[in-house]
Amino acid sequence: MTFDLYGFGPALAAGTLMTIKLALSALSLGLVLGLLGALAKTSPYKPLRWLGGSYSTLVRGVPELLWVFLIYFGTVGLMHAIGEMLGRPNLELSAFAAGTIALGICFGSYATEVFRGAILAIPKGHREAGLALGMSKARIFWRLILPQMWRIALPGLGNLFMILMKDTALVSVIGLEEIMRRSQIAVTSSKEPFLFYMVAAFIYLGLTILAMIGMYFLEKRASRGFIRSAA
Template identity: 75%
Template sequence: MIFDLHGFGPALLAGTWMTIKLALASLVVGLILGLLGALAKTSPYRALRWLGDAYSTLVRGVPELLWVLLIYYGSVGTVQAFGEMIGQPELELSPFAAGVLALGLCFGSYATEVFRGALLSIPRGQREAGLALGLSRKRILWQLVLPQMWRVALPGLGNLYMILMKDTALVSVIGLNEVMRQTQIAVTASKQPFTFFMVAAIIYLSLTVLSMLALQWFERRANRGFSRSRA
């Protein structure tokens, strides 16, 4: 099937690249927040557990679109005030930065539960064995717990990333020129909604397939040295 893109092909390619950058940047932010949230929820300290619970509950209870709007428009006054303090009164939060913060915040809230489940799946006896061998708690975390946690959490994180990839379309409402915004511009100019929405669907499907292949590679690599149980 060949589509007449009316000269909007380069714009759609640029939008695709912007979508990829937005998804990957949000993934990094979300993984950091998710890991911190999981460590807080499994902490022996009540205050940290409360903080982790509050983060995951609050963020998951509000739609992603609202977080995009709240962070973008709600940061205007704060960023301008900070800009005036440093001599940059025109300083503002870009749509890309707002999208990364919003999507990363939302991804992290769900990743918190994935990481938490993976942490709880690791036998406590392994930590005790590490302490018995004289390892510090920091070394136990980085060399014993996290590698195993990553292997267990990877399938769930992969599913969350698929959702994140499609949620990047929400950032079009604040003016970021990703796939959906470029598609809407093309539709308005060409009056060919079916053509361009179908092209956008193919782009998202292609990105999903490539992401699935990458996730399968990561899973194979993470599972090296581990035998799978057979029924």
């Protein structure tokens, strides 16, 4: 085993950075979609509840890999049409953008249920207290509901993010040069599959540990007021 990884060390480092960028981008999109989905599912309006339920059911019922393919290849015609309108006939969705959208949609569908459960766990008396104080519904949501929902949802969201971090490997099938794609290229060149796949495994493990540490501090910070009041 060589310590310079046959010269592929910098390539694997670049792949790791790409994985982190993809995971954080998909996380940002997924949190927005998950929050909107949860608000729709807990809405008093039936069409919104139907829309939120359809989103979470449809997306969770299809494997993430298929969503990557559907987003990447399914937008070819649409992007070409937009490109012709803009005078750029070769316009296409990049592998990074397709991966972000696909993984963000999938993360959001699961986050919808996490946020929904967190919203339902908040006592109705808190909303009634806000109304009694003359607060608007928007202010009640931002000042009373959202902070408590965030605290309750954090453990579930942390688990989903760790799954998302590993699901970024799926985007290698459409050519994005993240950890797995870089490892596959290194294996093809060096004929050392065990070495490079083991290195990839340790990289994913390291990223997961860092994510766990980050979630620990986020949960600790979000629970500060709750812990003081409980004491």
